[in-house]
Amino acid sequence: MKLILKKIAMKYKIITLIVLFMSSLSFAQNTDAFFTSSDAFFKEYVKGGRVNYKAIKNNPAELERILASTNGITVDKSDANTYQAFWVNIYNLSVIKGIIKKYPVKSPLDIKGFFDKTKHAVGGKKITLNDIEHKLLRGQFNDARFHFVLVCAGLGCPPIISEAYLPSTLDKQLDRQTRIALNSDSFIKVNARKKRVQLSEIMKWYKEDFTQNGNEIDFINKYREEKIAEKSKISYYPYNWNLNKTN
Numbered sequence: 001m002k003l004i005l006k007k008i009a010m011k012y013k014i015i016t017l018i019v020l021f022m023s024s025l026s027f028a029q030n031t032d033a034f035f036t037s038s039d040a041f042f043k044e045y046v047k048g049g050r051v052n053y054k055a056i057k058n059n060p061a062e063l064e065r066i067l068a069s070t071n072g073i074t075v076d077k078s079d080a081n082t083y084q085a086f087w088v089n090i091y092n093l094s095v096i097k098g099i100i101k102k103y104p105v106k107s108p109l110d111i112k113g114f115f116d117k118t119k120h121a122v123g124g125k126k127i128t129l130n131d132i133e134h135k136l137l138r139g140q141f142n143d144a145r146f147h148f149v150l151v152c153a154g155l156g157c158p159p160i161i162s163e164a165y166l167p168s169t170l171d172k173q174l175d176r177q178t179r180i181a182l183n184s185d186s187f188i189k190v191n192a193r194k195k196r197v198q199l200s201e202i203m204k205w206y207k208e209d210f211t212q213n214g215n216e217i218d219f220i221n222k223y224r225e226e227k228i229a230e231k232s233k234i235s236y237y238p239y240n241w242n243l244n245k246t247n
Contacts, residue, residue, distance in 0.1 A: 049159025
């Protein structure tokens with residue numbers, strides 16, 4: 001009897017292992033397909049930090065398919081790189097979807113509730129863009145670099161890239177985009193002679209993210225090649241909400 005019970009237990013153990021293996025294989029296939037499709041989409045429709053909304057509006061099927069596919073994927077935050085890359089891509093794709101639903105528009109702010117009211121059925125949830133940014137990303141991970149990869153469709157935002165964020169390259173991509181923004185004269189305006197610096201309003205709105213280990217200049221100088229004088233006077237220039245569309 002004991003031998004029979006041992007055989008049954010072993011059988012169930014093997015079955016459980018097979019189910020877990022198949023589930024993990026299916027998860028990997030689903031996430032890989034999402035990242036591959038997203039990468040191809042961004043390469044097709046993003047050029048020079050701008051989006052070809054008109055072309056997507058004329059052929060929205062692929063964008064709809066990619067976003068719909070995310071509802072069959074559950075990513076746990078314990079797998080931090082996959083989780084973050086997944087939701088950063090979803091955010092940027094959902095912004096594009098929100099724009100093309102009302103396109104042509106001059107600014108995302110022309111669409112009522114664009115960030116805080118409109119809900120997107122993505123990742124098995126019905127959530128707003130603000131939920132993705134503030135609850136799923138900023139609320140879970142202490143990384144100010146998110147501000148340089150989450151693109152709000154305004155020209156004041158750091159530029160959207162023509163590739164997907166991938167788990168295997170995420171840290172390098174976050175670092176690269178942060179460096180690009182903080183070394184750009186269009187994002188950081190420095191008057192070295194007068195020791196004055198004008199920063200994007202992003203750094204005013206989310207000041208607490210940039211001042212965890214010093215002040216804003218300390219954060220900027222961590223990534224900037226031409227360092228800013230520590231005692232520079234800081235001000236903030238108005239955010240450009242004009243749409244980041246291709247010309």
